[in-house]
Amino acid sequence: MDQTTMSNYDVPYDRTPPFSISYTHDREIGKKPVIHHYHNAFELDFFVKADLEIFVRDNNYTIRDGDFFFINEYEIHRIHYQPNRPYARYVINFSKEFIQGMLREAGLEPTLEWLIHQGPRKVETKPEQRSALTSLFKTMVSAHGLNDCDPLAGAKIKLNLLQLLIRFKELADQQQPSPAFNPHIRGLILYIDKNYAKPISLEQLQAKFGLSKYYISHLFKETTHFTLFEYVLNRRILEAKKLLEQTELSIIEVALGSGFNNLQHFYRIFQRHVEQTPLQYRRGVR
Numbered sequence: 001m002d003q004t005t006m007s008n009y010d011v012p013y014d015r016t017p018p019f020s021i022s023y024t025h026d027r028e029i030g031k032k033p034v035i036h037h038y039h040n041a042f043e044l045d046f047f048v049k050a051d052l053e054i055f056v057r058d059n060n061y062t063i064r065d066g067d068f069f070f071i072n073e074y075e076i077h078r079i080h081y082q083p084n085r086p087y088a089r090y091v092i093n094f095s096k097e098f099i100q101g102m103l104r105e106a107g108l109e110p111t112l113e114w115l116i117h118q119g120p121r122k123v124e125t126k127p128e129q130r131s132a133l134t135s136l137f138k139t140m141v142s143a144h145g146l147n148d149c150d151p152l153a154g155a156k157i158k159l160n161l162l163q164l165l166i167r168f169k170e171l172a173d174q175q176q177p178s179p180a181f182n183p184h185i186r187g188l189i190l191y192i193d194k195n196y197a198k199p200i201s202l203e204q205l206q207a208k209f210g211l212s213k214y215y216i217s218h219l220f221k222e223t224t225h226f227t228l229f230e231y232v233l234n235r236r237i238l239e240a241k242k243l244l245e246q247t248e249l250s251i252i253e254v255a256l257g258s259g260f261n262n263l264q265h266f267y268r269i270f271q272r273h274v275e276q277t278p279l280q281y282r283r284g285v286r
Contacts, residue, residue: 014039036078048088
């Protein structure tokens, strides 16, 4: 897969602050476009009113009123809205560094690690459980708005975030795990995530998974709304950004480590996708 052109499915990358919270309320969603992106923070969503689908990494989730949702950092996710439906949700983005001190003091570091590596993305809530969750989110929205003038606002935000993480874990423990949306998609994406730094071809995947390359192409596009090549390319660019942000590797080492075996090709694709050179991007995030 060495095509050099980018498509309409470039995935936006949102750099978020250590903590942010928002509340969105649309009485009725019209023809809202499919939204796909990823960011450098965890995301915790509480859907007050919703009728939509979220695809995250290797699974598709149907979202309804009262669903509680967790997305890991750097995970590509796509939201598909149903038209003419009421919609209201709270969205929290937070970094591990923002909450790590209080997690350590409270002995809750394993809870976050469980969410990252083992926990479900979605938990459902009963109507009688939702008012308490809504109250926690409302308190955080209020405290966040007073962050500059209330010396206790930061503590309130972190304490309530701890409570939300605990509540997510408690609710997850009470319900059955959801089945994989499609085992073939899960296998393909896990394979790409482990092998993005190596050449990947449809012929290679056909031999490994025992599936027709035409079936693989159709299934992948139908499920994720990306072609297989688009997903691989976005996965490589995502990794390149992480290496530029988090390491001191040279640009050529970043290129090779993220699956680009030609430095000129890496520069061309990165600049087309990010609208910056790799060096400009590194300087801008530090």
